Amino acid sequence: MTTEEPEPAGHRPVMVKEVLEYLACQPGHVIVDATIGRAGHAAAILERISPGGRLIGIDRDPEAIERAKKRFAGQPVELIHDNHARLEAILDELGLDAVDGVLIDCGPSLEQLTTARRGFSFGRDGPLDMRMNPDQETTAADLVNELPASELARILKEYGGERRAQRIAEAIATARQQQPITTTAQLAATITAAIPPRARPRRLHAATKSFMALRIAVNDELGALRKALDAAIHRTRTHGRIVVLTYQSLEGGETKGAFRRARASSKCPPLPSDERPRVRILTKRAVKPSAEECRENPRARSAILRAAERL
Numbered sequence: 001m002t003t004e005e006p007e008p009a010g011h012r013p014v015m016v017k018e019v020l021e022y023l024a025c026q027p028g029h030v031i032v033d034a035t036i037g038r039a040g041h042a043a044a045i046l047e048r049i050s051p052g053g054r055l056i057g058i059d060r061d062p063e064a065i066e067r068a069k070k071r072f073a074g075q076p077v078e079l080i081h082d083n084h085a086r087l088e089a090i091l092d093e094l095g096l097d098a099v100d101g102v103l104i105d106c107g108p109s110l111e112q113l114t115t116a117r118r119g120f121s122f123g124r125d126g127p128l129d130m131r132m133n134p135d136q137e138t139t140a141a142d143l144v145n146e147l148p149a150s151e152l153a154r155i156l157k158e159y160g161g162e163r164r165a166q167r168i169a170e171a172i173a174t175a176r177q178q179q180p181i182t183t184t185a186q187l188a189a190t191i192t193a194a195i196p197p198r199a200r201p202r203r204l205h206a207a208t209k210s211f212m213a214l215r216i217a218v219n220d221e222l223g224a225l226r227k228a229l230d231a232a233i234h235r236t237r238t239h240g241r242i243v244v245l246t247y248q249s250l251e252g253g254e255t256k257g258a259f260r261r262a263r264a265s266s267k268c269p270p271l272p273s274d275e276r277p278r279v280r281i282l283t284k285r286a287v288k289p290s291a292e293e294c295r296e297n298p299r300a301r302s303a304i305l306r307a308a309e310r311l
């Protein structure tokens with residue numbers, strides 16, 4: 001049985017009831033939690049698949065893996081410090097041809113976002129880092145100080161939807177000629193100064209979108225999600241489930257796209273020679289958290305759950 005450790009405020013796993021319902025896990029199942037984080041979902045899943053089940057927990061953040069190792073000591077949980085972009089290879093290495101379900105809870109953890117030394121936050125001064133995996137070479141400071149302004153502008157626009165991407169990128173290019181930008185506070189101040197006071201968003205910090213865009217680029221979040229989704233679709237057994245929680249539209253788009261590409265069409269059923277894995281999309285409409293959950297857990301507000309069943 002899992003030891004139920006109370007989650008600190010703000011670290012609550014999102015839509016646990018819905019995740020369990022769509023994963024449809026049962027005793028004896030083999031489930032992959034491809035983003036174990038603080039292991040809130042993992043603990044709930046482990047309870048459902050016990051006895052006889054096996055949980056594979058993956059995270060690219062070694063701190064998450066170390067914490068989960070302590071929490072699940074002596075339980076049927078394998079914890080792997082890796083990028084879920086390698087899900088197919090990870091399953092090969094574990095000798096697992098197929099699993100009963102895969103959960104992907106996208107993006108960074110609240111812990112990463114709120115720990116100053118991890119360098120994700122414009123609100124907490126720290127080194128301009130943003131790596132989910134500190135073993136990775138490229139940091140946000142590398143991108144900010146080394147990329148051409150045009151490439152920076154593309155990242156801010158494409159991944160952050162920042163309307164003033166060009167202007168911000170030029171301000172960064174000017175500022176870094178004086179001295180390298182090495183802290184989150186320096187970057188936040190440079191971005192804020194690039195936007196005229198009247199044009200600054202009222203509810204968001206002026207640097208919100210740019211910080212999100214850089215984080216997505218540093219961690220190649222969308223590339224990793226695409227690969228993990230493909231692997232999940234390939235390696236989930238018939239009637240197994242794939243459940244994805246996303247928090248912004250680009251992640252949502254990747255998930256919808258992957259499910260749609262694998263969707264079995266009633267007009268055009270697969271030919272016997274077609275070996276591509278097929279799915280049935282279970283969430284015709286994206287599933288959102290209840291108003292009560294959004295009140296209790298602000299992180300849940302932007303969450304959308306999508307699920308598919310392997311055919």
Ligand SMILES: C[S@@+](CC[C@H](N)C(=O)[O-])C[C@H]1O[C@@H](n2cnc3c(N)ncnc32)[C@H](O)[C@@H]1O
Nearest residue numbers: 013035037038039040041059060083084105224
């Ligand atoms: C939103 S949190 C997961 C929270 C978790 N479901 C829980 O119940 O606590 C996302 C986690 O996924 C990890 N992560 C993000 N992208 C990853 C990737 N490509 N490979 C492995 N882990 C990843 C992050 O390091 C973070 O710990």
